[in-house]
Amino acid sequence: xxxxxxxxxxxxxxxxxxxxxxxxxxxxxxxxxxxxxxxxxxxxxxxxxxxxxxxxxxxxxxxxxxxxxxxxxxxxxxxxxxxxxxxxxxxxxxxxxxxxxxxxxxxxxxxxxxxxxxxxxxxxxxxxxxxxxxxxxxxxxxxxxxxxxxxxxxxxxxxxxxxxxxxxxxxxxxxxxxxxxxxxxxxxxxxxxxxxxxxxxxxxxxxxxxxxxxxxxxxxxxxxxxxxxxxxxxxxxxxxxxxxxxxxxxxxxxxxxxxxxxxxxxxxxxxxxxxxxxxxxxxxxx
Amino acid sequence: xxxxxxxxxxxxxxxxxxxxxxxxxxxxxxxxxxxxxxxxxxxxxxxxxxxxxxxxxxxxxxxxxxxxxxxxxxxxxxxxxxxxxxxxxx
Amino acid sequence: xxxxxxxxxxxxxxxxxxxxxxxxxxxxxxxxxxxxxxxxxxxxxxxxxxxxxxxxxxxxxxxxxxxxxxxxxxxxxxxxxxxxxxxxxxxxxxxxxxxxxxxxxxxxxxxxxxxxxxxxxxxxxxxxxxxxxxxxxxxxxxxxxxxxxxxxxxxxxxxxxxxxxxxxxxxxxxxxxxxxxxxxxxxxxxxxxxxxxxxxxxxxxxxxxxxxxxxxxxxxxxxxxxxxxxxxxxxxxxxxxxxxxxxxxxxxxxxxxxxxxxxxxxxxxxxxxxxxxxxxxxxxxxxxxxxxxxxxxxxxxxxxxxxxxxxxxxxxxxxxxxxxxxxxxxxxxxxxxxxxxxxxxxxxxxxxxxxxxxxxxxxxxxxxxxxxxxxxxxxxxxx
Numbered sequence: 001x002x003x004x005x006x007x008x009x010x011x012x013x014x015x016x017x018x019x020x021x022x023x024x025x026x027x028x029x030x031x032x033x034x035x036x037x038x039x040x041x042x043x044x045x046x047x048x049x050x051x052x053x054x055x056x057x058x059x060x061x062x063x064x065x066x067x068x069x070x071x072x073x074x075x076x077x078x079x080x081x082x083x084x085x086x087x088x089x090x091x092x093x094x095x096x097x098x099x100x101x102x103x104x105x106x107x108x109x110x111x112x113x114x115x116x117x118x119x120x121x122x123x124x125x126x127x128x129x130x131x132x133x134x135x136x137x138x139x140x141x142x143x144x145x146x147x148x149x150x151x152x153x154x155x156x157x158x159x160x161x162x163x164x165x166x167x168x169x170x171x172x173x174x175x176x177x178x179x180x181x182x183x184x185x186x187x188x189x190x191x192x193x194x195x196x197x198x199x200x201x202x203x204x205x206x207x208x209x210x211x212x213x214x215x216x217x218x219x220x221x222x223x224x225x226x227x228x229x230x231x232x233x234x235x236x237x238x239x240x241x242x243x244x245x246x247x248x249x250x251x252x253x254x255x256x257x258x259x260x261x262x263x264x265x266x267x268x269x270x271x272x273x274x275x276x277x278x279x280x281x282x283x284x285x286x
Numbered sequence: 287x288x289x290x291x292x293x294x295x296x297x298x299x300x301x302x303x304x305x306x307x308x309x310x311x312x313x314x315x316x317x318x319x320x321x322x323x324x325x326x327x328x329x330x331x332x333x334x335x336x337x338x339x340x341x342x343x344x345x346x347x348x349x350x351x352x353x354x355x356x357x358x359x360x361x362x363x364x365x366x367x368x369x370x371x372x373x374x375x376x
Numbered sequence: 377x378x379x380x381x382x383x384x385x386x387x388x389x390x391x392x393x394x395x396x397x398x399x400x401x402x403x404x405x406x407x408x409x410x411x412x413x414x415x416x417x418x419x420x421x422x423x424x425x426x427x428x429x430x431x432x433x434x435x436x437x438x439x440x441x442x443x444x445x446x447x448x449x450x451x452x453x454x455x456x457x458x459x460x461x462x463x464x465x466x467x468x469x470x471x472x473x474x475x476x477x478x479x480x481x482x483x484x485x486x487x488x489x490x491x492x493x494x495x496x497x498x499x500x501x502x503x504x505x506x507x508x509x510x511x512x513x514x515x516x517x518x519x520x521x522x523x524x525x526x527x528x529x530x531x532x533x534x535x536x537x538x539x540x541x542x543x544x545x546x547x548x549x550x551x552x553x554x555x556x557x558x559x560x561x562x563x564x565x566x567x568x569x570x571x572x573x574x575x576x577x578x579x580x581x582x583x584x585x586x587x588x589x590x591x592x593x594x595x596x597x598x599x600x601x602x603x604x605x606x607x608x609x610x611x612x613x614x615x616x617x618x619x620x621x622x623x624x625x626x627x628x629x630x631x632x633x634x635x636x637x638x639x640x641x642x643x644x645x646x647x648x649x650x651x652x653x654x655x656x657x658x659x660x661x662x663x664x665x666x667x668x669x670x671x672x673x674x675x676x677x678x679x680x681x682x683x684x685x686x687x688x689x690x691x692x693x694x695x696x697x698x699x700x701x702x703x704x705x706x707x708x709x710x711x712x713x714x715x716x717x718x719x720x721x722x723x724x725x726x727x728x729x730x731x732x733x734x735x736x737x738x739x740x741x742x743x744x745x746x747x748x749x750x751x752x753x754x755x756x757x758x759x
Binding site for chain 3: 013015016045046047049051059061062065066067068069070071072075078079080081082083084085086087089090107108111264267268271272275281282283284286
């Protein structure tokens with residue numbers, strides 16, 4: 001039987017595709033791989049919720065045919081934490097950008113990772129703030145030009161993999177949009193692993209970032225990713241650098257530790273058991 | 287004599303999947319990734335422009351296609367995909 | 377039947393705890409907050425009680441995250457709340473706008489203290505009442521309630537949840553620090569004496585559901601995540617399907633009007649006031665929160681001295697009880713507005729009554745006006 005529609009069509013929200021992203025934007029690749037991962041996992045899609053923040057990648061929650069929420073800038077993780085803590089039956093995925101997750105939203109990221117609350121955070125790292133026209137962000141590479149670093153960026157960027165690992169994430173991976181199948185496998189792994197899982201995806205932004213930094217066309221940036229990325233699994237996250245000459249990709253952390261909603265449920269049960277045993281309605285002083 | 291492994295340079299053409307390539311030309315934004323990244327140079331620019339004013343891909347070398355799927359996976363616009371013709375014969 | 381969530385009985389407790397018990401009795405099962413004087417006791421009591429009733433207490437890293445988290449829980453179908461004071465309230469404003477725009481039922485408690493900025497954490501004030509209405513950017517309407525006693529704190533917190541669920545808005549319980557920390561008698565009713573309102577659920581099947589398609593009362597039924605509705609909510613201007621509509625002037629006008637009109641058209645059902653001796657009053661004293669207690673004492677003493685004073689207590693501060701002011705505007709010669717700030721609600725009264733005949737009695741720092749202080753305002757210029 002000949003298929004006439006794109007195989008991922010059934011996962012997209014009617015009337016929302018085509019998306020607003022530019023030619024060669026890495027967000028489109030992230031969208032496709034995320035949907036393919038969901039397809040392969042055969043999850044109950046009614047229970048998957050996509051939460052996104054502000055930015056180009058933030059539009060993704062509108063494009064996927066799943067329950068979704070588009071929060072204020074930087075607050076996707078905080079929203080997701082409230083949702084997951086009260087509805088542990090849901091699979092919560094936060095997909096957002098480098099500025100949304102690590103500049104304005106940095107505080108929420110490190111605390112959610114610290115709590116090890118079961119959710120997957122996918123960061124589309126394009127080294128700038130694309131939606132607003134290409135300003136610098138916390139991951140902009142040293143000396144790069146953006147609209148707010150017209151003379152060259154003098155701020156050291158975050159090493160997101162290191163930050164996530166240090167904050168307590170139980171699964172940390174970095175890939176580029178060239179590594180299509182690896183992204184998909186990592187997403188599958190992150191979605192099925194219990195705990196706070198993080199995937200950084202280096203994502204081309206030809207229109208804003210690439211154009212100002214020697215990589216005007218989509219292929220220019222993809223060539224950079226293709227030629228300079230090297231897979232080095234379980235390198236010390238501190239040494240997993242991202243630069244013009246080398247992009248270290250791979251899986252860096254894959255550990256297990258008690259997860260927040262599990263601990264919460266256990267504690268709640270023991271509290272209620274104690275009340276039952278003591279025959280009391282409450283132990284709280286009123 | 288039976289060999290335990292498959293030859294590195296097979297005499298006959300190996301095909302992974304029997305596929306043909308379908309495009310949705312008006313979705314394409316002209317990022318050129320599929321054309322440039324195809325390992326078998328199956329695609330080239332369609333001389334006809336689409337609604338976005340770019341040249342979407344079209345198949346120029348169908349025989350060379352091994353069905354690797356990179357074009358479908360790398361396309362950010364959901365504008366190109368493989369269609370299976372029949373069960374694979376690998 | 378005895379229940380853990382509605383602890384019917386008589387207690388001697390403080391306002392903050394009454395607020396927490398009211399929330400739990402109303403069905404609140406999620407609290408996300410950050411400690412701040414004088415609201416910390418609400419958080420602490422919720423931390424103790426929520427696990428007992430199967431709820432979740434989550435101490436977020438800041439107040440901004442707290443509101444985001446309670447919106448998340450609300451979209452998961454759980455009644456949720458946070459509690460804070462002035463500085464935290466300021467942080468919450470952006471996400472209050474998100475709750476308004478995505479029509480998420482949430483309750484925010486502000487135990488007001490002296491401001492601005494860090495101010496006087498342990499002393500009272502009523503300096504946040506304008507902020508409750510205008511704090512976030514954009515045009516919107518909310519409901520703000522001001523209890524005057526520990527019992528009323530319990531009752532109004534229950535009412536806050538009911539109003540939030542009914543109209544899908546953030547509802548504010550503005551508690552004066554004095555009420556939050558004082559101890560008084562509290563009677564928690566038995567469960568069957570409590571009126572609990574839940575949000576409207578969709579009557580259409582998932583494939584026909586439009587998340588922001590309003591009913592006649594301008595309030596859309598609310599689906600929750602995880603039940604197959606596959607719906608999407610955004611803080612961007614959107615149409616009934618939830619899709620962003622960032623280019624259409626008509627959609628912007630339509631949405632903003634509906635978000636405001638759903639409260640403006642239902643004022644009668646929302647607004648509550650207290651009235652004392654207003655039928656033949658020459659001078660009306662208007663107050664709310666802890667000042668209302670002194671005000672009632674003041675007008676009672678005034679009447680004993682032959683002064684025809686009446687009292688209008690604003691149990692609901694927002695939407696502002698304009699009709700109630702208008703009803704007395706023709707009958708009284710003067711209005712005295714007493715509040716613990718330097719001029720907030722008095723401005724609303726000035727919009728409905730001749731400003732030259734309004735006496736403004738501000739009180740800054742620590743305690744509400746004493747009845748004697750208010751009496752001097754009532755007695756002055758008595759005709």
